Amino acid sequence: MYNVYIVSxxxxxxxxxxxxxxxxxxxxxxxxxxxxxxxLEIGQKIVIPIPRTNNFSYYTVxxxxxxxxxARKYNISVENLALLNGLDNTDYLYTxxxxxxxxxxxxxxxxxxxxxxxxxxxxxxTNGEQLLLQNPTxxxxxxxxxxxxxxxx
Numbered sequence: 001m002y003n004v005y006i007v008s009x010x011x012x013x014x015x016x017x018x019x020x021x022x023x024x025x026x027x028x029x030x031x032x033x034x035x036x037x038x039x040l041e042i043g044q045k046i047v048i049p050i051p052r053t054n055n056f057s058y059y060t061v062x063x064x065x066x067x068x069x070x071a072r073k074y075n076i077s078v079e080n081l082a083l084l085n086g087l088d089n090t091d092y093l094y095t096x097x098x099x100x101x102x103x104x105x106x107x108x109x110x111x112x113x114x115x116x117x118x119x120x121x122x123x124x125x126t127n128g129e130q131l132l133l134q135n136p137t138x139x140x141x142x143x144x145x146x147x148x149x150x151x152x153x
Contacts, residue, residue: 004141007044020048055106055147061097074101076108083110083143102147111144124148 005016013024013034028034030047040046059070067089071078082089085099093099102108107124109115117138121128126148132138135146 003048003137003144004045004139005048005137006139006141007040007042007046009042011040011042013040016046016048022049055103055149056100057103059099059101061093061095061099063095065093065095067091067093070099070101076102080108080110084108084145105150107148107150109146109148111140111142111146113142115140120146 003020005020007016013027013036017024017027026049027046028036030049034040034046059074061070067078067081067087070093071081074081076084078089081087081099081101082091084101109120109123111120117128117131117140120138121131124131124146131146131148134148138144138146
């Protein structure tokens with residue numbers, strides 16, 4: 001899973017890697033147009049891997065499964081399940097395929113054009129403080145993954 005990061009003044013690949021608990025090598029691997037030694041441009045968008053946390057597990061697709069059934073089973077929208085896994089809502093699943101799913105008590109939102117902090121707070125049924133504590137960098141750009149782990153399940 002990945003996030004989009006917008007380069008700020010003073011950012012370097014090393015500082016961004018440290019900020020997001022990844023490595024410069026991983027950032028270069030994902031962003032094939034970035035060249036080592038070339039300076040970053042303020043406002044440039046780069047893709048950052050989201051570190052694996054205990055917020056997600058894997059589900060192995062069983063015969064007859066489809067996105068709708070898996071989404072319903074794990075209480076996630078079909079759209080978000082598809083986006084989390086790089087799929088289209090209409091994609092077929094195949095037996096043995098591994099899907100990333102949020103653990104119990106974890107809600108996710110994949111931002112889309114027009115989203116606001118208020119609309120995300122309502123969707124996650126939380127408050128702004130909790131949302132920002134768990135997602136300190138929110139850009140409201142399309143396809144940013146926001147994760148909210150409920151404090152009581």
